[in-house]
Amino acid sequence: MDWGQILSNTAAYLISPETIAYALAALGLALHFGYTGLLNFGQAGFMAIGAYGYAISILSFGAPWWVGILVGIVGSVIFAFILGIPTLRLRADYLAIVTIAAAEIVRLLFTTQAFDEYTNSADGLGNYHAGFRAANPIPEGTYGFGPWVYNETQWWVRIFGILLVVVAALIVWALMRSPWGRVIKGIREDEDAVRALGKNVFAYKMQSLVIGGVFGALGGVVLALPSAVVPSVYVTSLTFFLYTILLLGGAATVFGPIVGSVIFWVIMAFLSNALPQMVNAGLLPFMTTTQSQVLRFILVGVALMLIVIFRPQGIFGNKKELTFVK
Template sequence: MDFERILTTVAGELFAPTTAAYALAAIGLNIHFGLTGLLNFGQAGFMLLGAYGFAVSTIAGFPIWAALLVAVACSTVFALVLGIPTLKLRGDYLAIVTIAAAEIVRIVGRSTALTDVTGASSGLRGDSYKETFHSLSPFGDGSSTIGPFTYSNSFSNSWWLRVVAWVVVALACLLVWRLMRSPWGRVLKGIREDEDAVRSLGKNVYAYKMQALVLGGVIGSIAGILYVLPRAVQPDSMGRPMTFWVWTILLLGGAATVFGPVLGSMLFWSVLMLIRVVGRDVIPSSVMSTAQIEQFGWIVVGVTLMLLVIFRPQGILGDKKELAINVR
């Protein structure tokens, strides 16, 4: 085996744009679940809306700042429409509703009635909406090599996208850190522990839940933008499995922590890449094809999630006391 190539490939996943996008989505989910105790299983819906809002508005000729505002507005409206009738639900009921809402977004996105807008099941090509982002790059054309890593300076899976993505993740971590130590964040933690007690103190629990749902959804929509900048907007790639991967990342790193989602995303994608690369080199094609090795990687992810929930539900950085959530 070429260990240098394997290590370089795996290390590249640690700071890849996809890793940053999932870390940001998990940070948004952390506001929902880790801080507030909302069982949101529809984070992929927020990501898809953000991706569509950005891509469609960019194709329509909007500047990048306006396209970002459209993406944020789409996720905000979705959170309000989703939250108004459902935030009084608890536990499993809220989880079921959010799964269904995210599936509605995906199915509407792939509907042939909206082919001219969303591209239906084929989605939107990346070269139709990436130019405004690429044009902001200060790195110019061509590619650059830093250590063993060589990437394009500005286009698609580039150094420019990596810098922007991880700066956004760092800002989101700073935001969560400040919120967790603010009066607003302490109210959210109180709601997570016992919302009836918080309500008895005169706090509007419903309003706080709505604010948390909107904020986490907005962060999820920005994660959706980062996710599609190195690829195309394809609705079927942002369905139920994506939400479960975000949950795995959050539980792996630790809910109700600042850096748990970031650590979880890095470990998730680097270990998955390690399994794939080593599997291709070690396992003969007569035993397991490349496609089967890919599926085997996801099987390992599923088993890992099961073991996490059973033996260390608080995650790597988490505190078990933080998971004493009232979900009656």
């Protein structure tokens, strides 16, 4: 086994676009679930809207790249209102069912040929990168050391994504220490008590859904920056991966989703590189290399169950703040 290659490919995911995008989306989910108690299983829908809003506004309407990001944000806000107005009064389990369905509806709308002129249906969208790359302030060349050697475009994507994560984390940190954040935490603990104090619980839930959805949309944009927008990426399992990240780092924390995303993608990258080589070396004679790629998802599922059983508060979390542990 080539451990040098395995470790090098694994280390590259410490600052990969996928890691950054999932950290952003998980921060939004922390606001939804960790702080507000909203069992949202539709974060993949917000990511899809952010990515498609960005790509479509550039390709179909010739908008600048930064306008494309704003379009993705506005799209996520509209989706939050459409989703939240009829559903935020539902109990947590019913809300989970509705949000799963809503995210899947969004994905299928981008897949259908009815909007092929704008979405390119199942083939997805590409070739929308010129404007973002033209705004790159990094001189042309290759930079870095060890496994983190990239050209100016690859560094620009990573630096821009990390800046978005820092801004999102600061916003969440500030909000949770404000009077608004204290009301949000109160809703998570006992929304009837908050309502008895004269607070509009529905309005606060809607605000939380909108802000967390915007973070999800920004995660979708970052995921789209280096490559293409393909609807098969925004499936339900993406949201489950975000919950794995969230529970790993800590649901009601600011840094938990960020650290959780790094750990999640490092483990996924390690398994993706190590398992096939173990098969080829005869260490896993009962499976093929293709089957070994499926095994990593099984291991992630088992890990999620073990986290919920033995450390539901995650690495940084406080068990007393969990909505599903009373």
